[in-house]
Amino acid sequence: MPDDRPEPSLSRPPTPAPDAPESESALVAARREKLARWRAELGITGYGHRVDGRCSLAEARSLFREDLHVAFEAIVARRRAATAGGPAATVEEAASLLAEDPRPTVRVAGRVVQHRAMGGLVFVVLRDETQDLQVSVQRAAVDPAHFRLAEKLDYGDIIVAEGRMGRTNRGEVCVWAASIDLHVKSLVPPPEKWHGLTDPETRYRQRYVDMYANPQTIRVFQARSRIVARIRNVMDGRGFLEVETPMMQPIAGGAAARPFVTHHNALGMPLFLRIAPELYLKRLLVGGLPRVYEINRNFRNEGIDRQHNPEFTMMEVYEAFGDCETMLELTESLLHTLASEIDHLVPDASPVTGTDEAERMPAAVSPPTAPLLRPFGDTIVDWARPFRRTTYGALFESALGFSMSDGPRVRERAAAAGVENHAQADQWLLVSALFDRFAEARLDPARPTFVTDFPSAISPLTRPHSDRPELAFRWELFVAGMEIANAYTELNDPDVQLARFTEQLAGADDDAKTFRSLDDDFIHALRVGMPPAGGLGIGIDRVVMLMTDQTSIRDVILFPLMRSTGDVQRAGPVILPETTDA
């Protein structure tokens, strides 16, 4: 390049673009300057147009054929012999060579993730959602403007390249560029090319950067999508109908969590973001849909940790004339299917671990299966069927050393463990507290385990055993220390349900009273008559965590909730919800 070329700032006023703050770093300024130079000298717009006939980088790579490449090299060698040698020295020679080139032509697009300019030869590695692929640019093979562009590309730019599928002398499969076009100039300096972006805060806040800097991130969300699609596929195959019920509810029911509150202006009414779809889905059983499911978000106004995000995705399933045992079979079958197919659902997901041959679609029925191992953090989960089963009471007794029916000892142990309110609280609430603290930890994290026969006192929507009413037809599935699923034989006696609700409301503390109320219409629906049914909830985020070996829920949620950083700009005041009983 000529040394006396005028700086762009001389031909353009030094005022920054509207979106360029004065404090913008020198690195961003350098990229803006480069774009301005390209626009002036190469006629590049910087923000490209529609591209037809593009293939993915994976497809392009699959078109490479060694025999064609060898044939091409033979042609080159023959020409060298004829014309005293060297690589193509002129554009004319290169053009006539191209006419004889037997290798397939491709057009690819991607983001630049590596760039090595070596004088007359430039190597650019592109990335798209499938994989990385090198584009090689020879000075003699492209228009000079294209070569000048290729020489100065930055990590983060998006380009479209066209050329033949071949390879380098070192065996790297690549596109030998005949043309290169800039389709987006990236103005933001990229993460470090070797270590990538590791700061979790930036990864979550700027997921778009994380996604191109860390290909594994895209793989996880591709896997998530395919897992959810496969779940829908299984549910549809079993005759369930997918439905959508309100996420904004006048009464937040179906669970005991604290809801988010909002407000509808035109109706002048407070609304809650749902904590569960359960009470609406059961209304559908009353209405005559015997098999329904819903996969969507629930919102719980509670703490955040590696297993909890305020909004999370759950699948709820209801099956008329089923019970918690049919839900158990469904759950076990579904999870085993996912665990066995995950590597095929996502071919690129785990290039390191090759577990190809063993797993095919399992039979519909469920004989015991061979071990089906998948890593999750420090443990290796065995998804072999059948999953383990134990009862709540047995697990309690093995952990605490006495029966959960032993009222005095339960109270005594709760006191010793410092459980809040141990003197007045219901015995079964103390049992539940002790169970959560001591018994859950006794489960083998490597073996999915159904814990059955929960206490009725903590299962207000569940049908009790007729011979032992203190126990309910309810189980939870635990895997790797996480609660993955929860199912009941649904309570469909309206009078018992009303009594349970009333009892629960009476026991609510002042805080809970602000958002809990009795859903009279649900009781009315039960009076109309709900068929006996099994009901199930599966935490989709946690299932995805297990299947993709991500130990933080934030790594399976595209945009996990982060605290506001104070740079939020509002057009006007936030309208706060009216206080209750306004």
Add this chain to the structure above:
RNA sequence: GACCACGUAGCUCAGUUGGCAGAGCAGCCGACUUUUAAUCGGCCGGUCCUGGGUUCGAGUCCCAGCGUGGUCACCA
């Protein structure tokens, strides 16, 4: 909500007992036609999260705040 840790260049990270703010990558200029984190020569780059305090002197020590991570609490 409680406790612990962390916050230094665009990114990944050093920073000694309190004594001039550092490296690699990235960027800029130059060389280079088969690289693989290319290499080589030269150069640029800082609100040490924010605000106070102690001190002759604070990235370092103290206090408060903000953000993130972790543990706990909360969590059909």
